[in-house]
Every structure is written in C-alpha cells, then in structure tokens.
Amino acid sequence: MWADLVSATNEMGYNSQKNELKTEFKGWPSILQNLRETWLIYKEWFVTAWTEQHLHFGNTNTNRVEGAHATLKRDLGSINYDFLGMWQMIHPSITVQITEIKVSFERSLSLVKHEHNCLFFQNIRGFVSINALDLIVNERKCCDKVGTEKETCGCDLRRTHGLMCAHEINTSQWGINVSEFLEVLKPLILSAHNVDSDGNCGFRAIALSMGMNIETGWMAVRQDWRAELAFYKEEHTKVFGSEENSNTLMDILNTFDSPCSREKWFLLPNIGFLITSRYQVVLVSISSVFCHTFVPLRTPPPSKPKVIAIGHVNGNHFVSMKLQVGCSIPEPVLFWKKYHHPAADG
Numbered sequence: 001m002w003a004d005l006v007s008a009t010n011e012m013g014y015n016s017q018k019n020e021l022k023t024e025f026k027g028w029p030s031i032l033q034n035l036r037e038t039w040l041i042y043k044e045w046f047v048t049a050w051t052e053q054h055l056h057f058g059n060t061n062t063n064r065v066e067g068a069h070a071t072l073k074r075d076l077g078s079i080n081y082d083f084l085g086m087w088q089m090i091h092p093s094i095t096v097q098i099t100e101i102k103v104s105f106e107r108s109l110s111l112v113k114h115e116h117n118c119l120f121f122q123n124i125r126g127f128v129s130i131n132a133l134d135l136i137v138n139e140r141k142c143c144d145k146v147g148t149e150k151e152t153c154g155c156d157l158r159r160t161h162g163l164m165c166a167h168e169i170n171t172s173q174w175g176i177n178v179s180e181f182l183e184v185l186k187p188l189i190l191s192a193h194n195v196d197s198d199g200n201c202g203f204r205a206i207a208l209s210m211g212m213n214i215e216t217g218w219m220a221v222r223q224d225w226r227a228e229l230a231f232y233k234e235e236h237t238k239v240f241g242s243e244e245n246s247n248t249l250m251d252i253l254n255t256f257d258s259p260c261s262r263e264k265w266f267l268l269p270n271i272g273f274l275i276t277s278r279y280q281v282v283l284v285s286i287s288s289v290f291c292h293t294f295v296p297l298r299t300p301p302p303s304k305p306k307v308i309a310i311g312h313v314n315g316n317h318f319v320s321m322k323l324q325v326g327c328s329i330p331e332p333v334l335f336w337k338k339y340h341h342p343a344a345d346g
C-alpha cells in the first residue's frame with residue numbers, strides 16, 4: 001500500500017492512496033502520525049507524481065549515494081588514517097569506478113542490440129548510450145496511442161530524461177512538409193510520414209500506410225504484389241497494355257535490394273492496381289502535379305473501404321500519408337474505368 005502511494009503518478013492518485021492508507025490504519029493513529037509528520041511532509045521529494053516533474057535521468061531515490069557510501073566505508077574499514085592514508089584507500093576504488101564508466105561508454109559505441117538495429121536509430125546509434133536507446137524503444141511502444149498531441153502524451157520522458165517523448169517521435173516521423181502540395185489538396189491531408197530513401201520508398205510508404213512493419217514491410221509488399229501479378233497475370237496484362245510491361249513489372253517486384261537501382265523503383269499507375277486488387281483497399285496517390293485514385297479491379301470496394309494514401313514529393317520520393325477522415329477523394333483513374341471487372345462496379 002505504501003509502495004502504491006509512493007508510485008502514484010498524479011496528485012489525485014496520491015490522495016486516493018493516502019485515504020486508503022488512513023482507512024486501513026485508522027486503529028493505529030501513531031503510525032499515521034509518523035507517516036504524516038516524518039515522511040509525507042516531504043512527498044515532493046519521493047512520490048512519483050512530483051518527482052516526475054523534474055529532469056532526474058532515472059535517479060528517483062538515494063540508493064546510488066547510499067551504495068557509494070557503503071562501498072567507501074567498506075574500503076576504508078577504519079577511521080584511523082591520516083589524509084594520505086585516506087587517499088591511498090579511496091583513490092583505487094574511484095579509479096575502478098571511472099574504468100567501469102568508460103567501459104560502459106565503449107559498449108554503447110560498439111555494441112548494437114537487435115532492437116536498436118533499425119532505421120529509426122540509424123543516425124544516433126553509436127553516439128547515444130544503450131540505456132537511452134532502450135528508453136526510446138520503450139517509448140515508441142506507446143506512439144500509436146499517443147498520436148501527435150502534447151496533452152495526450154504527457155511528455156514524461158522529455159521532462160525526466162531529456163529524451164524524445166512519444167508525441168515528439170510521432171511528430172518527427174510525420175514531419176514531411178505538406179506545403180508543396182496544391183492548395184486544393186491540402187485540406188485532404190492530415191499528415192505525412194517520411195520513409196527511408198533507399199529506392200524502396202514507394203514500397204515502404206505503402207507498407208507503412210497499410211500498418212505493416214516499418215522495417216520489413218517493404219519486402220512483404222513486394223512479395224504480395226508479385227503473387228498478385230503472377231496469379232492474375234492475364235487480367236493485369238490487359239491493363240498494362242502488353243506482356244512486356246507485365247514482365248518488366250515482375251522484374252521490379254522481384255528485387256529485394258536496399259538500396260535498389262532506379263529501374264526497380266516503385267511504378268505508378270501499374271503497381272497501384274496490384275495494391276488495390278491484392279488488399280481490397282482504395283489507394284490515393286497525391287503529388288503537386290497529379291492526384292490518382294486506384295480501386296480494386298476485380299471486386300467492388302467494401303461499403304466502407306480502407307483508404308490508404310501516399311504522396312510524391314521532391315519529384316522522386318514517396319511518403320506515406322494520412323488523409324482526413326471523410327474527405328472526398330478524386331475519381332478512379334481512367335484505366336480502371338476501361339478495364340475493371342463488371343463485379344467491381346460498386
């Protein structure tokens with residue numbers, strides 16, 4: 001019960017835990033008096049609700065100081081030393097501590113933990129301590145719930161450790177400037193999410209919009225669309241205009257290199273039809289010069305279709321986008337009107 005009180009994350013929680021404690025120990029007023037007068041008058045110093053308001057780098061108790069004090073007393077063993085004697089006893093133990101700290105820095109420089117081996121950390125891996133990366137890995141787990149609002153986030157990690165909190169991680173990931181899109185399109189766009197520019201950006205952007213794994217999704221979508229094209233080759237070849245176009249597309253999809261060469265880049269409109277037919281989604285592709293909507297070729301889209309979106313920026317880069325809920329989207333591209341299966345008239 002005391003532990004719950006100490007770890008209360010806000011004042012309301014603290015008060016409710018305090019009331020529970022009062023009820024539980026109402027028969028022992030002296031205990032309550034002791035807690036109140038000896039401890040709780042200093043609640044700001046040790047209860048989470050208050051300690052989390054400060055930059056503390058994870059030091060929320062005095063264990064470390066007490067541990068150092070105990071080690072020092074153990075090393076000294078006796079108080080009967082002169083200044084030089086003290087120095088000779090203390091100096092080696094401090095040297096050991098400094099060495100341990102240096103070793104931990106070295107470890108952070110050279111060791112790559114599996115969960116840190118991702119794009120998100122590529123620019124800071126080896127420069128930031130493993131502990132800090134671990135904290136950010138943990139924070140990323142709440143990114144989906146938090147979104148980009150500061151109020152929802154609470155920003156504990158920023159405040160207590162000076163590291164990126166969930167809303168900041170989201171803001172940095174969704175950090176594409178949408179100002180380059182046509183004025184008429186801007187109201188459609190909720191946010192844009194950048195992806196790695198390794199030549200697989202179109203594949204990465206779709207994988208991200210589909211909610212697939214941010215690191216490996218681009219390979220999964222290549223496999224999915226390869227299967228779609230192989231299985232419905234005849235139908236797709238009609239849309240693409242020739243067997244040669246189909247084969248070229250198959251070559252593109254068969255590439256799993258990162259970085260990948262220009263001739264294997266994501267290709268619209270052809271891949272757009274593979275995406276919508278494979279996943280039964282509506283795909284909107286937005287750029288400053290064109291805006292295309294792709295719908296499934298074989299089947300009518302569900303009454304409330306999943307709409308995914310990508311944006312084409314800087315003339316050669318795709319990003320994942322989120323559109324405003326309920327926004328009106330452009331008409332399907334002409335190819336679809338010509339080649340879709342009658343069943344797809346929805």
Ligand SMILES: [Zn+2]
Pocket residue numbers: 150153154155156158165166167168
């Ligand atoms: Zn935050």
